[in-house]
Structure formats: structure tokens, C-alpha cells
Amino acid sequence: MxxxxxxxxxxxxxxxxxxxxxxxxxxxxxxxxxxxxxxxxxxxxxxxxxxxxxxxxxxxxxxxxxxxxxxxxxxxxxxxxxxxxxxxxxxxxxxxxxxxxxxxxxxIAPDFSNTFYTKANLISGDANAENKIAIFSDPLCPFCRRYVPEALAYMAKYPKSFAVYYYHFPLAGLHPASVTLTKAAIAAEQNGTDNAVLGLYKLDINANETNDQKILDVFNKAFGTKVTVADIRRSSVVKQFESDQNAARSMMVAGTPTVFFNGQKDSSKNKYKEIKVK
Structure with a gap:
């Protein structure tokens, strides 16, 4: 709200x-x-x-x-x-x-804080890459579903040019199911599943679903996992989820996708395309 x-x-x-x-x-x-x-x-x-x-x-x-x-x-x-x-x-x-x-x-937004460039948020690229991109996204946001997979796929091809950091920012008021989905992705990745974040953008699910078990059933079927309600409530998952929300609050993020390019808010969301890649 x-x-x-x-x-x-x-x-x-x-x-x-x-x-x-x-x-x-x-x-x-x-x-x-x-x-x-x-x-x-x-x-x-x-x-x-x-x-x-x-x-x-x-x-x-x-x-x-x-x-x-x-x-x-x-x-x-x-x-x-x-x-x-x-x-x-x-x-x-x-x-x-x-x-x-x-x-x-x-x-206008605050300069992106270096403290939020964490290993847990690094989704692709070398941490010492020439450019740092931070993306706040809701996997059930229609615009995010068009933008994020394409942007991530492009930048992942150039790990020396782009270090991409991803932050879960589900818009609970618009897409209630996204909260449980993002926690499921965090839990799955902590359990060893690769690229769970990207998979979220392909899920076919009712964005208004609020039943955790029903949401997890869809998630587990798509990923071949066995994430439980207990898993999404464990302390390590909650800690990572809350860390992303704290980053969003500190950086004045209000909508999705929100992108920061080398510490500055990128309203165009496409500055990465201007880089001469290596």
C-alpha cells in the first residue's frame, strides 16, 4: 500500500x-x-x-x-x-x-549503494566487470516478463562487460502470488537449483492466487523441485527476501522493473545496449 x-x-x-x-x-x-x-x-x-x-x-x-x-x-x-x-x-x-x-x-533516485552488490544478488557476470547493473523486478509484472529475460540473456553473454545483480521486488498488491514465487525461487536456489529466477518468467500461474501450497505446486511442477511451505519460511530465505526489500526501500524503488546502471537510476532501462561489449 x-x-x-x-x-x-x-x-x-x-x-x-x-x-x-x-x-x-x-x-x-x-x-x-x-x-x-x-x-x-x-x-x-x-x-x-x-x-x-x-x-x-x-x-x-x-x-x-x-x-x-x-x-x-x-x-x-x-x-x-x-x-x-x-x-x-x-x-x-x-x-x-x-x-x-x-x-x-x-x-531521480539515490546513488546505488555498494553494500547492496552482494554475492547472493549476483545473477550473471564477473563481480569485477566494467559495468554493474541492478535490476528490481516482479516476475508476474507484464513489462518485466518482456524486459527482464531479454536483458539478462543479452548481458549474460558478456560477463566481462556486465555484472548483473537481481533483487526480488514482488508487487504484492497487484500480483499476490509473486511473493510466494520469489521466496520459492530463493529456497530452490539455496537448495542447489540453477537459474530459478529466469524460470519464474515462464510460469503460467494466476497472479491473484494467495494459497501458498497451490503456488508451490505450480512452481515445483515447472522446476522439478520439492520446495515446501516450511522451506519458504526458513530463516535464510526470509533473510534474503527481506534484504532485497530493504535495498528497494533504500533506493526509492516503487515500481518494476527498476534498473540502476553503474550506480545511477536508468529510466530508459536500456543503457546496457550502449556499451561496447567484450
Missing amino acids: SLMPKLSATLLLSVSLFAATDAEVVAFLKKGIGNNPNISNLQIDVNGKKNVPNMSGWQAYFVNIEADVKQGKDTRHINQNGTYFVSGNVIAPELINLKSGERYNDT
Whole structure:
């Protein structure tokens, strides 16, 4: 679940002028968001800042928003990231370049942290390759199903040119089955199955299925494995799954596929095609 559209609307109605220190940015956001009576235990932290290219004086603030949100009779805990733009005494939840039409909310992200280039996420190539590509994907996302297998197959042919790191980012709200599938792939690979990730993109399954056993039955039939419900719940699988989710949160990933090329967000997702391969 994402609260960003609702929170942004709240802020637009309450924008005021203030000196743009980190503390005051946080205080302003807390005041605007905290006015919602359905939000409690609100915590906001600035995770980083970045100058906005071609927009002199503007900085993107990357913030983490954590809160309990009341929805009817239920209360859900929300932990998500957001981007806000600050220039002097002005703050905005969205920034668009008038000349180019570029929406900076879509193109600006923190620089990819080297700590997330882990052996567990390296899916192909030499870790010391000239270029590092990080891909966040949901195997049941239609666009991912078209893009990821082709991109991975191409880069795998040039291990000295591309080190490709893959991060499971299932969109549970859109494709509930993808959560269990990605955990099954992690478990299978930990058990010795090769290329389980790529196989996910060929599975024929109801994306709205929520029964773990039914999902695993489809997975096991396709891969010839015997992954159990206990397997997808074991600590090593949960640890890897949560590590990928943490990387996604830190890098402001909101949709799939999201691609980083040599540490920078690649909105085109095709910069790898520009490389003279070896």
C-alpha cells in the first residue's frame, strides 16, 4: 500500500515558507502528514539528498515515512520512502521541468549503494566487470516478463562487460502470488537449483492466487523441485527476501522493473545496449 498520493495532496494544501534545513523539512512534513487523524506513531527521517539536474537551486530529499494508519476497523503499519523537492523556502511533492517535460519524481533516485552488490544478488557476470547493473523486478509484472529475460540473456553473454545483480521486488498488491514465487525461487536456489529466477518468467500461474501450497505446486511442477511451505519460511530465505526489500526501500524503488546502471537510476532501462561489449 502506498500513502504517497494522499500525503502529497495533504502537503499541497498546507505548503508554507520556511528555512530549508533538514530538521525543518522533517518538522514540516510531520506537521502536514500528522494532521491526518487516521495516522499515528509517525516517524520521518531524511535518508539523503541530491541536486536536481538542470534545475538550479533545487534539491531532492529522500525521506523514509513510517506510521500506523487506520483503515476502517483495522490499523496497518506503513514503512515507505518518498521524494520531496526543496529550493530555498519552497517545498514540493512533485517537480517537473517545464521545457523538457521531465518528471523528476520518476528519474531521480539515490546513488546505488555498494553494500547492496552482494554475492547472493549476483545473477550473471564477473563481480569485477566494467559495468554493474541492478535490476528490481516482479516476475508476474507484464513489462518485466518482456524486459527482464531479454536483458539478462543479452548481458549474460558478456560477463566481462556486465555484472548483473537481481533483487526480488514482488508487487504484492497487484500480483499476490509473486511473493510466494520469489521466496520459492530463493529456497530452490539455496537448495542447489540453477537459474530459478529466469524460470519464474515462464510460469503460467494466476497472479491473484494467495494459497501458498497451490503456488508451490505450480512452481515445483515447472522446476522439478520439492520446495515446501516450511522451506519458504526458513530463516535464510526470509533473510534474503527481506534484504532485497530493504535495498528497494533504500533506493526509492516503487515500481518494476527498476534498473540502476553503474550506480545511477536508468529510466530508459536500456543503457546496457550502449556499451561496447567484450
